[in-house]
Amino acid sequence: MANRLRLPWKKHSSGYEIIRIKPNLADFNRREKGGRKARTHGSIPTPKPILHGDDIQHGESKDPAQYQVIYPKGNKIEKFNPIENAPDLYLEFANTPRSIDDILKFATEYGLLEAGEDFETVDAWRYHIKRMSDAISNWDYVQDDRPEAFAETYRSLCPYSEDSLKHSLELGPSGTLCLYLEPVNLLAAMWVQFAGAIEGATSFGPCKECSAWINTDPRSNRPDKIYCSDACRMRAYRKRKARKVK
DSSP, X not given: OEEEEOOOEXXXXXXXXXXXXXXXXXXXXEEETTEEEEXXXXXXXXXXXXXXXXXXXXXXXXXXXXXXXXXXSSSOEXXXXXXTTOTTHHHHHHTSOSSHHHHHXXXXXXXXXXXXXXXXXXXXXXXXXXXXXXXHHTTHHHHTTOHHHHHHHHHHHOOOOGGGEEEEEEEOTTSSEEEEEEESSHHHHHHHHHHHHHHTTOOEXXXXXXXXXXXXXXXXXXXXXXXXXXXXXHHHHHHHHHHHHO
């Protein structure tokens, strides 16, 4: 019986843009300890979605008037499975620069992290990118034969619990039974991918040229375990060549 990870997800076909909102803290209601939930706000273009409590709780903005929101362009929705052909999407996410342009590029390609058809704050994205990057950088706990320490680190950084993963037993394309695992959203799916990489004893290391995280597992299809891309490999080659000339 095979295990398969899938995510029925949605994204806006026309991509996303940045808008600014000025939420009034009087609009916020207590949701649970440490978090807030907001009513729809008049400064957000229609349709007016909910400003998710997690975005406020984890946002880095000190001034609530400065929230930058990733908001969809147009109304056309595309349904797809963002993780079907991206088994290392968690690495791409962890390596995403925290600039607005790079965040928008990721969102346009794979959709929002949690909100589906709604919107999310830029600060929330920066927060979650940092957490994923921090978790990968702590991989040396396992390499140093301290799996318990890494497990504790993973639990402290992963924002999801076991309740965030659904499962179903279905007949697969080949006629065999398959256990399908369905995370609740894109962010949860990437954390499940990372957990699967840990279970499979995947190795991680920084690119020697740009320090982006790469899969250095000898079982992977990457022929070069030193650089993240041909561009970085060629850049390093040109640097070595220039040093020899001098």
